[in-house]
Amino acid sequence: MTTIGIVGLGMIGGSVALAARRAGHPVLAWDTDPTTRRRAADGGLAVSADLTTADVIVLAAPMPALTDGLPALLARVRFSDTATITDVGSVKQPVAAAIRAAGLSERYVGGHPMAGTELTGFPAATADLLVGARWVLCLDDHDSERRIAAWLRVAGLITELGAGVLALTAAEHDTAVALISGVPHLLALALSTYAEMSGPVVATLAAGSFADLTRVAGSSRVLLDAVTQQNAAAVRAALRLVLEQLDRPWDDLIELGQAARQSVRAKAAAGGLRGHLPGRTHVLVSGAAQLLELGRAGVVIESVDFGTGVIGYRPGDAVAAYE
Amino acid sequence: MTTIGIVGLGMIGGSVALAARRAGHPVLAWDTDPTTRRRAADGGLAVSADLTTADVIVLAAPMPALTDGLPALLARVRFSDTATITDVGSVKQPVAAAIRAAGLSERYVGGHPMAGTELTGFPAATADLLVGARWVLCLDDHDSERRIAAWLRVAGLITELGAGVLALTAAEHDTAVALISGVPHLLALALSTYAEMSGPVVATLAAGSFADLTRVAGSSRVLLDAVTQQNAAAVRAALRLVLEQLDRPWDDLIELGQAARQSVRAKAAAGGLRGHLPGRTHVLVSGAAQLLELGRAGVVIESVDFGTGVIGYRPGDAVAAYE
Known part of the structure; x- marks a missing residue:
């Protein structure tokens, strides 16, 4: 049993609070917004800025509050000198830099759950x-x-909430999400902008796949800034490489793109989770290199025993690539 | 009451057949595939290659059969010398050229319903x-x-089936769908291809907006060829203009893209249909110029009286832009 302190009760922070409570952990929650604090209290959460009894602090505020705004955020809550600190920001290097500036690096583990809907705020949170x-x-x-101990503690908590953990460096994370999130958002914005310039016929006919592709252009300004501006170098590099694909003969591009989509879907499925099949592999953690080797092979860790340092993951295509 | 002959019983052709039957029209249906013909007959449709009693022939075969394959397709069915001919191909200039070569231009009206799902074939057809x-x-x-009389006849049938009609030249159509359909498909293929090259981490993390954006990369080869290769000049032009948007400072792009998405959604809603409000405007058709003026303003025509040449559409933002 670990006491969890959660700072920021939006969709993600609120969901962590509700899931941790359901898993039997004492939860202390706080948000800068009084209305959100009242809603959380109405929902039965213990709301307090005094988080000194928490073993793990989850910083779940939006990105600017985790970077430039971090000192101001940390000044509004109290937590112990030994608490492990994690966050849920969508770009990891800038948060790590702010944490370093605050002198908290030794007990900080950067995190990013790939989850969410178009909704925002505590009312959108679910266990x-x-x-x-x-x-x-x-x-x-x-x-x-x-x-490593801090990493195992946070990984243990996350897997207990039903999510799977992928170990990566902050730079590796930022490179991967530049492609997964940054580039798609920019392409959607460019499409929307040009569609508007094209006049009423395009607007009247736009539906179906066009609507799917531009939906993310409607994301919040805060999210769009995080996935583009705060990860600009990686996004620029990924965008250049994606656009280079368009120089292929379209015939080749269709062939490769269809094959790639099937392969990416198969690998994503092989990465584990949802339906715990028998055959989970248990290994004793020997250090950062081993965890990163698993992560870089796309292996999703499904369980972590913080006391013994044993992690579990399921074999599959991704593991075969690693072995 | 108009007798409808439908050639090609895929998702679109099958749906036209089922909807026309529901609207009370005699329907004659045919497909090159014997299994599809049997399924259609099992579904209660009158299946025949003799379509000589049909007033309107709907060519609903996939694109290659409507262009290079048109003479072969026309050789397999019989229809009268006075029947009006329409099609549902996703690119209009190449089909018009094939129809011209077949000597059928005077009674041909090119059509393209913006509808469909990821499914294909007669089993996916619904009224x-x-x-x-x-x-x-x-x-x-x-x-x-x-x-014009042929146009009114087909438009009358389409509106009776519950769809709305937009009058455009074939070139205007191809330019608009290059942006709406061709460019999104190419971007999705480029993203998928680069994601596959990026290795297992991207595959494991890819979900959410990335999955939305690459979903269309899984479309059928036939559809991908139609929306890219057979409309290549227009797609190239639209792609260049969309990619030019990415040269803006991203701050501007976010501002413009979010505003554009809202505006496009509002205009699409204003274009009409779904929920027939009072206030429909009825006008007597005076000629092609008037119909095209409405279409270019994004006005969706909701009803057509073939006998009197009166069309109806709903006022709205799109109409305000036209007025």
Whole structure:
């Protein structure tokens, strides 16, 4: 049993609070917004800025509050000198830099759950939102034992909530999400902008796949800034490489793109979770290098025993690629 | 009451057949595939290659059969010398060229219903698929009275099936769908291809908006060829203009893209259909120029009286732009 302190009760933070409570953990929750605090209290959560009894602090505020705004955010809550700190920000290097500036690096583990809907705020939070999600948890190649212990503690909590953990460095995470999230958002914005310039016929006919593709252009300004501006170098690089694909003869592109989509779907399915089949593999964690090797092979960790350092994951195509 | 002959019983052709039957029209249906013919007959449709009693022939075969394959397709069915001919191909200029080569231009009206799902084939056909769809029906600026009469006949049938008609030239249609359909499909293929090259981490994390954006990359080869290769010049032009948007500062792009998405959604809603409010406007058709002026303003025509030449549409933002 771990006491969890959650700072920021939007869709993700609120869902972590509800899922941790359901898993039997004492939860202390806080948000900068008084209305959100009242809603959380009405929902039966213990709301307090005094988080000194928490073993793990989850910083779940939106990105600007986790980077430039981090000192101001940390000044509004109290937590112990030994608490492990994690976050849920969508870009990891800028948050790590802000955490370093605040002198908290040794007990910080950066995190990013790949989950969410178009909704935002505490009313959109549910105890099930993170079940089955893939949650990146950052490590560095030569991390200290203390940081590995912090990593295992947070990974143990996350897997207990039903999500799967992928170990990556912050830079690896930022490179991957530049492609997965940054580039699609920019393409959707470019399509929407040009559609508007094209006049009423396009607007009248736009539906179906066009609507699917531009839906993410409607995301919040805060999210769009996070996935583009705050990860600009990685997004620029990924965008350039995606657009290079368009220089292929379209015949080749159709062939490759259809095959790629099937392969990506198969690998995503092989990555584990949802339907716990027998055959889970258990290994004793030997260090950061081993965890990162699994993560880089796309292996999703499904269980972590914080006391013994044993992790479990399911074999599959992704594991075969690793072995 | 109009007798409808339908050639090609895929998702769209099958849905036209079922909807026309529901509307009380005699329907004669045929498909090159014997299994499809049997399924259609099992579904209670009158299946025959002899369509000589049909007043309107709907060519609903996939694109290659409507262009290079048109002579072969026409050789397999019989229809009268006076029947009006329409089609449902996703690119209009190549079909018009094939129809011209077959000597059928004077009684041909090119059409394209903007409807469908990821499914294909007769089992995916339903009488409701086309209800509320926007259906482009092509005209030329200086069309003859005979061609206008053919246009009104087909438009009357389409509106009776619950879809709305937009009058455009074939070139205008191809330019608009290059942006709406061709560019999104190419971007999805480029994203999928690069994701596959990026290795297992991207595959494991890919979900949510990435899955939305690459879903269309899974479309059939036939559809992908139609929306890209057979409309290549227009798609290339639209792609260049969309990609130019990415050269803006991303801050501007976010601002413009979000505003554009809202505006496009509002205009699409204003274009009419779904929920027939009072206030429909009725006008007597005076010629191709008037119909095209409405279409270019994004006005969706909701009813057509073939006998009197009166069309009805709903006022709204799109109409305000036209007025």
